[in-house]
Amino acid sequence: MIEFWFCIGSTYSYLSVMRLAHVEVATGVRFHWRPFNVRTIMIEMDNIPFRTKPVKAAYMWRDVERRAVLYGLLPKLPAPYPLAELERANRVAIIAAAEGWCPAYARESYRRWFEAGEPAGSEPNLSVSIGAAGQDTERVLRLADSDKGKADLDQATEQAKALGIFGSPSFVVDGELFWGDDRLDDAIRWLRQMESGPPD
């Protein structure tokens, strides 16, 4: 099992969110979806990769686009960025993970954000994505906006920090950290080596 730590609001996480179901089928590896708030961690670290760095931001969109095409995705980029409602998007994701409908919710959020230009976490994206996962919007948003909903996201973010996570997406295999959609193959290789045990 690989822990998939991600934050709706991260651009490169689009690639992982959209392809993880396929990877699961192709490899037999199971993923545990762990939403958290990467923005809090990045602000604490003064890690601002794009907002003040237009050349790097332009490259990032181009790189995401090229990689998306390799995965059979057709985003319309640049997507609206940064997200105004990142926390709400991820408070819902935390509930979704606890209840078992996180992949469906996250995929629809990202699809609408990256392919239809609707910011994740804001309406109409938020309610439509909850509905697309077969859930009652009112119930879910009441939970997400509660004190417990807020505390649960904070707690997940603290857990991420304790694992040394500083970016999204991150993959964790038995405590070993792999950062970036482009390290997924390395994470799977690590899992296989662990499962096969030490060489004789």
Added chain:
Amino acid sequence: MIEFWFCIGSTYSYLSVMRLAHVEVATGVRFHWRPFNVRTIMIEMDNIPFRTKPVKAAYMWRDVERRAVLYGLLPKLPAPYPLAELERANRVAIIAAAEGWCPAYARESYRRWFEAGEPAGSEPNLSVSIGAAGQDTERVLRLADSDKGKADLDQATEQAKALGIFGSPSFVVDGELFWGDDRLDDAIRWLRQMESGPPD
């Protein structure tokens, strides 16, 4: 042909410098080695990935180490960082590129830096690496420390900037930019697509 823009002083460039000769043999792709000063560009952009970010720096060393093992390399990490003599290391690399001995010089510089703990650009690494490439140290250092040697590095750095380069290593295929050792496969794929022409 792929342009390989790199700066001795970048940590991830170790991976590319050490494996490019193998990649060339395995793929038939030729690389044009283009040294530049990435530090100038990163300071201009206020892009400081590691110096003030210990968690990210620790991850970077671990990531470089894991990738190095995949490539059959055995670095002793963390290596001394940042380099005190980054400019001198790259002024020599510019001369080496013009004269055709850049890969040999860069590989020995990185090998001694990452595998023996001797900072690149400083003595004894600098003279030994020039010698290992079959060159006369005194002649090369006189050129490297001349006004022309300094101007040539500045000019290469301006050319990198004009291509949108902001990090090392970067691969450029007919103007298309790929940043990072982990984008080398994408750059090669891009080159193949370009060579095969548009689909009928």
